[in-house]
Amino acid sequence: MKTLARIGAVLSFVFCLLGGLWILSRANFSSKDDALATAIGFYFVGKAFFVGPMLWVTADKYCTQRDTTTP
Numbered sequence: 001m002k003t004l005a006r007i008g009a010v011l012s013f014v015f016c017l018l019g020g021l022w023i024l025s026r027a028n029f030s031s032k033d034d035a036l037a038t039a040i041g042f043y044f045v046g047k048a049f050f051v052g053p054m055l056w057v058t059a060d061k062y063c064t065q066r067d068t069t070t071p
Helices: 004-028 031-060
Strands: none
Touching: 004 031
16 A cells, blocks of 8 residues: 555656646746746646655555565
């Protein structure tokens, strides 16, 4: 279960980061008309750096990994 939680953490980080970077690549920083698109792009980049590590820490804290080698 810990492995699935870590995979979910990595996937959420990657998808939020890529989505935010894609939005930022389409936004025109010099135009005031694209201020909302720029803000949404920065939101997704920030969300990636918050949600991914928080899911990773939560997986380490709450998911116990069972040893199959101990009797």
